[in-house]
Each structure stands twice: as C-alpha cells, then as structure tokens.
Amino acid sequence: MTKVLVVDDHPVFREGVASLLSRAEGVELVGEAGSGEEAVRLSRECDPDIVLMDLHMPGLGGVEAIRRITGDNPDTGVIVLTMLEDDESVVAAIRAGARGYVVKGAEREALLRAIHAVARGEALLGAAVAGKVLRRAARGAGSPAAIDALTPREREVLGLIGQGLLNHEIARRLVISERTVGNHITSIFRKLRVADRAQAALRARDAGLDR
Incomplete structure (x- = not known):
C-alpha cells in the first residue's frame, strides 16, 4: 500500500x-x-x-x-x-x-x-x-561546489550512474530499494543542475567518481 x-x-x-x-x-x-x-x-x-x-x-x-x-x-x-x-x-x-x-x-x-x-x-x-x-539551473551548472554538496551516498549513486548502471542495478549494488535510488537521483540532479542521466554521468566522470 x-x-x-x-x-x-x-x-x-x-x-x-x-x-x-x-x-x-x-x-x-x-x-x-x-x-x-x-x-x-x-x-x-x-x-x-x-x-x-x-x-x-x-x-x-x-x-x-x-x-x-x-x-x-x-x-x-x-x-x-x-x-x-x-x-x-x-x-x-x-x-x-x-x-x-x-x-x-x-x-x-x-x-x-x-x-x-x-x-x-x-x-x-x-x-x-x-x-x-533547466534554464534556471544553467547558471552555475559546472560548479565544483555542486559535487561537494552531495552526500556520501549520493556520490556513490552518481559514481554508479557514471559506470552506466541502471536504477535496479544500483539498488542491488548498494542494498537499498529502487525507490530510494530514485530519490537520491532526483536530489543529485537538483544539486548538480543536470537534466538527465547522461549529463550526470559526465559530471561523475569529470569528478572521477566512476572508477
């Protein structure tokens, strides 16, 4: 329910x-x-x-x-x-x-x-x-401070996005629910001011989180 x-x-x-x-x-x-x-x-x-x-x-x-x-x-x-x-x-x-x-x-x-x-x-x-x-988010979109605003768990999730993992794969890897993964991703998108997974993956790679 x-x-x-x-x-x-x-x-x-x-x-x-x-x-x-x-x-x-x-x-x-x-x-x-x-x-x-x-x-x-x-x-x-x-x-x-x-x-x-x-x-x-x-x-x-x-x-x-x-x-x-x-x-x-x-x-x-x-x-x-x-x-x-x-x-x-x-x-x-x-x-x-x-x-x-x-x-x-x-x-x-x-x-x-x-x-x-x-x-x-x-x-x-x-x-x-x-x-x-997205238009409002464009201001400051590349700021390194945005990465620093992520929680440790959000950084983990972002790194796995950078590796190309889907939500259910991230959930299995981190032993959390898919719903929780989705909530983390929403927060990540908001903090990094990105529109989709592709942009998030690029940010993960730029920050070296996809290794």
Whole structure:
C-alpha cells in the first residue's frame, strides 16, 4: 500500500481528493492537512510515502513545507497540486524537493498514475516546468561546489550512474530499494543542475567518481 497525505487549505477540494483516494486500490490515505505547518507535523507522525501538496496556503507556504518534509525524510515523494502547470511556484517547489506535479482537476486516473510513479522513485516534469528548471539551473551548472554538496551516498549513486548502471542495478549494488535510488537521483540532479542521466554521468566522470 502507498501511504498518502493530502495537503490543501480548501476543505472541499481536500475532502474530494481524500474521498477519491479512499476508494483507490493500492493507496492508503493516512492524513489530511490544511496548512504547511500541519503538513510538516503529520509527515513526521504518519510517515507517508507520498504527500500531495498545495502550494498557496496561508502561514507556512507549500514550498517551505516541501523543503522541511524532504529534509526530514528524502524518501518522501512530494507531488505538487497546482492550477497552472507552468506556475513559477511549481518550479520553486521542484527545486525545493518535489518530485513532480499534478494539475488540479486532472482525471482520477492521472492522479493515481502520478502517485504510483513517484512512489516507484520516478519524477514527473512536464515540458513547461522542465524547461524553466533547466534554464534556471544553467547558471552555475559546472560548479565544483555542486559535487561537494552531495552526500556520501549520493556520490556513490552518481559514481554508479557514471559506470552506466541502471536504477535496479544500483539498488542491488548498494542494498537499498529502487525507490530510494530514485530519490537520491532526483536530489543529485537538483544539486548538480543536470537534466538527465547522461549529463550526470559526465559530471561523475569529470569528478572521477566512476572508477
């Protein structure tokens, strides 16, 4: 079962999503939050696999809530709930640690596909958001300091990417789950400001991590 926490300050919308999830197979609704502060608290208490996060809330905003939630547990996959796919705040949320986004009003099947994809360690970036993220990331893309920002485990994962290993091979080599590998890779891409595995592999080779 994929444990999901729903965060939105509009009760009607939140309850609608919660009702949908309560009827879905393979998904367990573990909580509802109406604010960023409550989302952070419930994430610590309920340990969800996925957090569906609205961004525009009073008090602690969604972007900062995402930063705190993923800081507490990098394995938590955050999916942004948004009205506009190219909203600037969505880009900020991705850079804060969100794994993707779903437009409010999307079909039930689209929401469930997103939940299961992110739970598997995948990232969901449409062209509009990906383009903005990459353009902003271009500044400082080659900085050696970016490599230094990686954790020891992220450096291991990056080195194995440089050797051409796939996620399931990395998971087997490091004795961790594929989902955890996917979360590490998302963090690596964000810190190194790269768009795909090929660019990450080049960075690994430049840093001598692929040996």
